[in-house]
Amino acid sequence: MPEGLNRPTAGDVMQARENARIAGLQRLEELTSQSAKLTVKPEFLVEFGSPSEKILQAANTVKADAIILGLHRSAHIDTKSHLPWATAYEVVCGAGCSVLTVRN
Numbered sequence: 001m002p003e004g005l006n007r008p009t010a011g012d013v014m015q016a017r018e019n020a021r022i023a024g025l026q027r028l029e030e031l032t033s034q035s036a037k038l039t040v041k042p043e044f045l046v047e048f049g050s051p052s053e054k055i056l057q058a059a060n061t062v063k064a065d066a067i068i069l070g071l072h073r074s075a076h077i078d079t080k081s082h083l084p085w086a087t088a089y090e091v092v093c094g095a096g097c098s099v100l101t102v103r104n
Contacts, residue, residue, distance in 0.1 A: 052090035
């Protein structure tokens, strides 16, 4: 490690994750506040880990009636392991409820 730079501590990493989680929650709330009035108040959750696993765990925990996924078209077709439809496919196959995908 270059001189003068400190290696991040576990506390630094945990604080960075918490800051990212809070920023993610704020972003989700901003996005829904700009939408039409919702008849049901959404619940927001920001987790770290495998996207499909975390989505399915959260849906199971809250006994979700539906999962809605936003998809973006990728210009990088050669990066198959990171394609959004790979996550969507895993969620659709593993979900115990309806899954709606929306592409912008």
